[in-house]
Amino acid sequence: MATQGLTTDLPVLGRLRRQGLMVGAAGLILGAIGAFAQPDQFMPAWLIGFTFCLGLSLGCLAMLMIQHMSGGRWGLVARRVFEAGSRLLPYCLLLYIPIGVMLPKLYIWARPAAVQADHILVLKQPYLNVPFALVRAAIYFGVWIFCMWHLNRWSVRQDRGEVAVTPADMRRFRVISAPGLLAYVILMTFASVDWLMSLDPRWYSTIFGFIVVVGQGLAALSLAAVSLALLAPYDPLARYLKPVHVHDIGKLTLAFVMLWAYMSFSQFLIIWAGNLPEEIPFYLVRMRSGWQYVSLLLALGHFALPFCLLLSRDLKRHPRLLARVALFILAMRLLDLIWIVAPNFNQNGFPIHWMDVSIPVGLAGVWVFLFAAAGH
Amino acid sequence: MDPKPATYEPPPLIAPGHSFASVTDKIAAIVLSGRQPMGWFIGVTIGFAITMVLMGALTYLLIKGTGIWGINIPVGWGFAIINFVWWIGIGHAGTLISAILLLLKQGWRTSINRFAEAMTLFAVMCAGVFPLIHTGRPWLAAYWLFPYPSSMSIWPQFRSPLIWDVFAVSTYFTVSLLFWYVGLIPDLATLRDRAKRRSLQIIYGVFALGWRGSVKHWDRYEQAYLLLAGLATPLVLSVHTVVSFDFAIGIVPGWHTTIFPPYFVAGAIYDGFAMVLTLAIPLRWMYGLQDFITLRHLENMAKVTLVTGLIVGYGYLMEAFFGWYSANTYEGFMIWNRMTGPYWPMYWVLVFCNIITPQWLWFRRVRTTPGLLFCVAMVVNIGMWLERFVIVVTSLHRDFLPSAWGMYHGTIWDWATFIGTLGLFVTLFFLFIRVLPMISIFEMRTLVPEAKVQGAEGH
Numbered sequence: 001m002a003t004q005g006l007t008t009d010l011p012v013l014g015r016l017r018r019q020g021l022m023v024g025a026a027g028l029i030l031g032a033i034g035a036f037a038q039p040d041q042f043m044p045a046w047l048i049g050f051t052f053c054l055g056l057s058l059g060c061l062a063m064l065m066i067q068h069m070s071g072g073r074w075g076l077v078a079r080r081v082f083e084a085g086s087r088l089l090p091y092c093l094l095l096y097i098p099i100g101v102m103l104p105k106l107y108i109w110a111r112p113a114a115v116q117a118d119h120i121l122v123l124k125q126p127y128l129n130v131p132f133a134l135v136r137a138a139i140y141f142g143v144w145i146f147c148m149w150h151l152n153r154w155s156v157r158q159d160r161g162e163v164a165v166t167p168a169d170m171r172r173f174r175v176i177s178a179p180g181l182l183a184y185v186i187l188m189t190f191a192s193v194d195w196l197m198s199l200d201p202r203w204y205s206t207i208f209g210f211i212v213v214v215g216q217g218l219a220a221l222s223l224a225a226v227s228l229a230l231l232a233p234y235d236p237l238a239r240y241l242k243p244v245h246v247h248d249i250g251k252l253t254l255a256f257v258m259l260w261a262y263m264s265f266s267q268f269l270i271i272w273a274g275n276l277p278e279e280i281p282f283y284l285v286r287m288r289s290g291w292q293y294v295s296l297l298l299a300l301g302h303f304a305l306p307f308c309l310l311l312s313r314d315l316k317r318h319p320r321l322l323a324r325v326a327l328f329i330l331a332m333r334l335l336d337l338i339w340i341v342a343p344n345f346n347q348n349g350f351p352i353h354w355m356d357v358s359i360p361v362g363l364a365g366v367w368v369f370l371f372a373a374a375g376h
Numbered sequence: 377m378d379p380k381p382a383t384y385e386p387p388p389l390i391a392p393g394h395s396f397a398s399v400t401d402k403i404a405a406i407v408l409s410g411r412q413p414m415g416w417f418i419g420v421t422i423g424f425a426i427t428m429v430l431m432g433a434l435t436y437l438l439i440k441g442t443g444i445w446g447i448n449i450p451v452g453w454g455f456a457i458i459n460f461v462w463w464i465g466i467g468h469a470g471t472l473i474s475a476i477l478l479l480l481k482q483g484w485r486t487s488i489n490r491f492a493e494a495m496t497l498f499a500v501m502c503a504g505v506f507p508l509i510h511t512g513r514p515w516l517a518a519y520w521l522f523p524y525p526s527s528m529s530i531w532p533q534f535r536s537p538l539i540w541d542v543f544a545v546s547t548y549f550t551v552s553l554l555f556w557y558v559g560l561i562p563d564l565a566t567l568r569d570r571a572k573r574r575s576l577q578i579i580y581g582v583f584a585l586g587w588r589g590s591v592k593h594w595d596r597y598e599q600a601y602l603l604l605a606g607l608a609t610p611l612v613l614s615v616h617t618v619v620s621f622d623f624a625i626g627i628v629p630g631w632h633t634t635i636f637p638p639y640f641v642a643g644a645i646y647d648g649f650a651m652v653l654t655l656a657i658p659l660r661w662m663y664g665l666q667d668f669i670t671l672r673h674l675e676n677m678a679k680v681t682l683v684t685g686l687i688v689g690y691g692y693l694m695e696a697f698f699g700w701y702s703a704n705t706y707e708g709f710m711i712w713n714r715m716t717g718p719y720w721p722m723y724w725v726l727v728f729c730n731i732i733t734p735q736w737l738w739f740r741r742v743r744t745t746p747g748l749l750f751c752v753a754m755v756v757n758i759g760m761w762l763e764r765f766v767i768v769v770t771s772l773h774r775d776f777l778p779s780a781w782g783m784y785h786g787t788i789w790d791w792a793t794f795i796g797t798l799g800l801f802v803t804l805f806f807l808f809i810r811v812l813p814m815i816s817i818f819e820m821r822t823l824v825p826e827a828k829v830q831g832a833e834g835h
Contacts, residue, residue, distance in 0.1 A: 120703050123703035124703050127701060178738075182686060185690065186690065186693070189690075193701070204701060205634045206633045206634050206635035206636075206691075206694040206695065206698045207634035207635045207637070207638065208634070209694070210635070210638060262637070262638075263637070263638060266617065266634060266636075266637040267634045269625075270621070270624045270625065270632065270633075270636070270637075271634065274624075274626075274627045274632050275627075276627060278702070278704065
């Protein structure tokens with residue numbers, strides 16, 4: 001998508017840009033209205049949107065690094081998609097800025113009065129405090145953008161022919177990717193504590209970082225499936241893309257769907273069986289006042305349905321069908337993030353606020369616009 | 377990352393110069409020639425002697441009961457569960473190599489899958505010893521382990537992960553055995569055809585199930601093998617997941633933690649690959665199999681060991697971080713006690729073995745030097761045993777009530793039983809090498825240049 005070899009602007013990218021911009025504008029206008037009508041709902045919705053867009057970009061970065069390490073034909077065709085997605089990390093950093101400024105709006109541990117009133121929060125203050133949280137966010141984005149920048153820079157130079165495509169030159173991608181993957185997983189784990197888990201500062205789960213990381217990988221693979229289906233009719237993909245490529249992406253998507261379910265279910269079973277006062281509230285909240293239906297929908301939509309569909313070999317080899325399943329999975333990714341974030345804020349009444357959907361969709365629309373714009 | 381010339385090419389999967397005939401001759405001769413290297417006799421002798429130690433320890437256990445072991449309150453789970461988890465974990469690499477790498481179309485699995493699968497079976501057998509004897513009264517084991525139509529409706533407790541374990545492990549063993557046996561059938565037919573003695577022809581012939589190598593046979597074989605691979609794959613994950621539930625379902629600090637399922641699975645594969653390396657490196661040297669188990673195999677296995685080792689390291693990091701982050705007195709104390717309590721040497725040796733040592737595998741020179749790789753693998757084997765020791769013992773010996781604290785040490789009988797299973801494992805493994813081809817003959821034949829002429833890919 002982002003190659004120098006691709007000089008013409010594909011009509012499909014223009015359409016994608018327009019659609020992205022329209023959805024983005026609509027979502028954000030609604031969000032702006034909502035911000036005045038119900039200011040309390042704005043930041044949680046923004047956090048959902050931020051984590052969704054971040055998941056797309058970081059998932060792309062992770063998949064790009066995995067592809068550099070493992071090789072394989074699936075990575076070759078999807079590499080441009082992952083590169084383009086990873087290049088939007090600065091946009092995600094931009095989305096983080098309001099969160100960084102408004103930390104006390106979202107997190108109890110960022111409110112000094114609330115901290116003083118709660119012994120546990122005092123004990124957690126060495127980690128959960130505003131300056132340290134901001135420093136950590138700077139470190140996370142610094143490392144991620146460093147990896148993204150180098151991998152993309154060398155890739156562009158390779159396309160221009162400034163760098164030869166020899167094993168020695170490919171090695172430099174791996175030199176960044178191997179420690180980069182390690183750093184991504186560890187930093188994203190801490191980021192998931194900072195941004196998601198600490199919404200309820202008493203709750204903790206040691207597998208949570210893995211669940212978030214796998215969710216991001218799944219989002220990136222779904223994005224790749226959709227992008228390949230959109231670009232398949234045009235050169236250069238029309239020449240190179242074979243059913244086996246799509247099949248491989250489909251198999252990986254299935255693997256990540258199963259991995260997400262495995263980890264989510266493990267977390268649920270262990271916490272449910274332990275039934276400890278620090279852990280179980282996470283699920284208790286999500287099993288009543290309407291959230292139980294969302295939980296059920298997640299189990300069915302994030303696992304059972306895509307799992308059954310992706311078992312089919314024909315579906316995985318058919319770009320357009322696979323893209324539909326992938327779009328559905330992306331919607332479920334959003335629902336999963338809503339499910340994690342929103343119950344911390346409105347625990348009575350209708351579970352999902354309309355802003356929880358409109359703002360993330362708006363931010364994702366802008367992400368898609370930038371993504372398509374990066375393609376030329 | 378060591379500097380290497382720009383033209384580095386991975387070593388081939390099979391050394392040049394081999395043909396269909398030479399592969400078959402070489403591997404079949406190990407079984408049929410009747411001549412074994414000196415190392416085989418030494419290995420069997422030592423293994424058998426140690427197995428006798430196991431027999432002695434088990435006999436004394438049956439006479440006296442579990443009082444001969446170090447377990448007591450508060451540490452009621454000791455060597456039996458530690459060894460069980462360690463052995464089951466080792467088995468996982470075999471299934472990963474044979475099933476998952478097959479599905480991922482990794483051709484390099486070919487020369488190592490047969491003995492890795494055998495390793496799985498023997499490791500699961502060694503693991504199986506411990507649940508059977510852990511009460512000291514194995515004739516009662518069926519009473520609380522196996523589901524049977526119980527008129528008293530007391531046992532088994534289906535909500536206990538220990539019961540899930542019975543199902544998980546027995547399923548795993550059955551599927552692994554089938555998978556191994558189905559993979560052996562074409563080679564058993566080769567041995568039948570090559571055997572000179574009538575008795576051998578009959579024995580191999582019976583187990584070869586009338587295999588003639590027709591196209592129809594191969595077609596059905598491929599289907600069955602692929603299906604079994606599909607069945608075995610989830611088992612790799614599920615068995616150690618259920619083993620991790622044995623701990624995580626409880627509410628003891630250090631056991632009850634959500635990272636356990638993936639962390640146990642990664643640890644199992646980590647340890648298992650270390651064990652495959654521990655076996656493969658002496659074997660290829662003893663039998664001169666460097667042409668078949670090449671440096672490429674060793675390097676790839678080393679890479680898998682490194683990756684899974686990093687996941688295990690991530691698990692330690694999470695345990696330590698959340699122990700502190702939770703601000704829970706007991707969680708925090710548990711991790712503090714591991715690091716500085718009476719068992720501190722165990723914890724730090726384990727960190728050295730499992731986190732620091734495998735970092736050498738970043739270097740290609742270490743990955744492709746069999747001697748060094750063997751040392752790293754041995755250290756990992758020890759480290760993973762220590763990991764289970766630390767998890768089991770440090771969580772139990774100091775729990776919620778300081779007045780109930782105590783210490784635990786394995787007695788001579790604990791050690792005799794554990795080391796005895798090592799002997800059992802070694803003996804079984806050497807017997808396997810003697811009577812069955814340790815490398816899949818027909819799969820190796822797909823790797824030689826002749827096979828590529830027709831564009832065959834192998835399965």
